[in-house]
Amino acid sequence: MRLKLAVPSLALLPFLLASCTAIEPDDYRKVISMERDDFRVLQLTDIHWSLSTNIPRQKEYMDILVEHSDPDLIVITGDALFTATKNIATMLYDYIDSLGIPYAVVYGNHDMQGMWSSSWMDQNIVRENAAFSIVQDDVDGRTNWVIDIERDGETVWQVFGIDSNSYMADGLLYQYDYIQESQVQWFQGMAEEGVPSIGFLHIPLWEYAYAYQEDPDGIIGELREPDSATPGLVDEVGEVPFYPSSVHSSFFDAAREAGMRGIFGGHDHSNDWVGMYEGVALGYGVKCGRELYYGVSEEGYDLTGAALYTLGIDESLQITHMYLDNTTLEFTNEVTVEVAR
Numbered sequence: 370m371r372l373k374l375a376v377p378s379l380a381l382l383p384f385l386l387a388s389c390t391a392i393e394p395d396d397y398r399k400v401i402s403m404e405r406d407d408f409r410v411l412q413l414t415d416i417h418w419s420l421s422t423n424i425p426r427q428k429e430y431m432d433i434l435v436e437h438s439d440p441d442l443i444v445i446t447g448d449a450l451f452t453a454t455k456n457i458a459t460m461l462y463d464y465i466d467s468l469g470i471p472y473a474v475v476y477g478n479h480d481m482q483g484m485w486s487s488s489w490m491d492q493n494i495v496r497e498n499a500a501f502s503i504v505q506d507d508v509d510g511r512t513n514w515v516i517d518i519e520r521d522g523e524t525v526w527q528v529f530g531i532d533s534n535s536y537m538a539d540g541l542l543y544q545y546d547y548i549q550e551s552q553v554q555w556f557q558g559m560a561e562e563g564v565p566s567i568g569f570l571h572i573p574l575w576e577y578a579y580a581y582q583e584d585p586d587g588i589i590g591e592l593r594e595p596d597s598a599t600p601g602l603v604d605e606v607g608e609v610p611f612y613p614s615s616v617h618s619s620f621f622d623a624a625r626e627a628g629m630r631g632i633f634g635g636h637d638h639s640n641d642w643v644g645m646y647e648g649v650a651l652g653y654g655v656k657c658g659r660e661l662y663y664g665v666s667e668e669g670y671d672l673t674g675a676a677l678y679t680l681g682i683d684e685s686l687q688i689t690h691m692y693l694d695n696t697t698l699e700f701t702n703e704v705t706v707e708v709a710r
């Protein structure tokens with residue numbers, strides 16, 4: 370996040386400099402070892418616990434998803450809360466931490482909307498099993514992190530979290546924010562050459578729409594959001610069923626150049642589509658539970674559940690979408706695709 374520093378008196382400068390601790394790349398990095406021939410990342414997105422959430426029921430819902438997918442890492446891609454209290458926010462991360470599985474979080478556009486400070490929420494989301502830290506730096510966004518997946522002492526995959534920020538003022542309106550240049554540079558500094566990676570964020574990139582323009586069917590999932598006319602993007606691709614950042618970020622180009630294989634977000638609850646653009650899989654996970662609003666598939670089952678990414682030691686990447694009904698707690702469908710190399 371941007372630090373807002375008052376200009377110090379010159380007399381204080383030596384003391385301030387002496388107390389500064391340099392930020393090292395390792396401050397952003399956690400390491401998890403790959404214990405089998407693949408590494409399983411479970412994405413939970415747009416959980417949206419609120420004042421009206423039946424919390425025991427939603428814990429049961431997530432228990433089933435976690436047990437079914439047996440993940441090595443859980444990534445929460447934003448909007449974990451909505452009109453919640455500190456107590457509800459605490460209960461959610463008490464629950465996530467109690468699973469005893471390494472987890473990481475990127476913020477969505479709703480996570481700071483509550484009676485809490487951002488520093489309180491930062492502390493709330495980083496618990497004992499957190500596989501990420503929040504670094505007090507001058508890079509935009511609070512949740513930028515990387516997890517190196519190691520096998521026999523070598524990094525075989527990297528998993529990135531990039532904070533897509535929340536809102537930006539545009540005249541009298543607030544639009545969805547975007548991944549800033551400081552974050553792109555941070556990413557370029559953390560990506561290891563020759564190591565495949567996947568990235569998680571909340572708000573879709575413009576390239577999602579470019580992938581859709583090339584192949585509306587994509588490789589998995591559905592698009593059930595109404596069309597939006599995002600200013601600027603609409604001139605390029607027309608109205609499309611995505612609600613991306615209002616500014617075209619340069620993050621995708623940096624990610625592709627660094628060998629990122631897939632970028633997965635949330636935000637558009639009724640979409641769980643993934644398409645390909647310039648060799649990179651781009652799209653959504655599956656909304657976790659019915660809170661706030663959710664989509665229904667063409668076949669009639671809810672587009673709710675979770676996404677699992679299986680990272681192979683052979684650099685293969687599989688995407689699985691599992692659909693779990695919030696009423697019956699029964700799985701209604703499961704689809705797996707291999708991402709082309």
Ligand SMILES: [Fe+2]
Pocket residue numbers: 415417448477479636637638
């Ligand atoms: Fe959301």
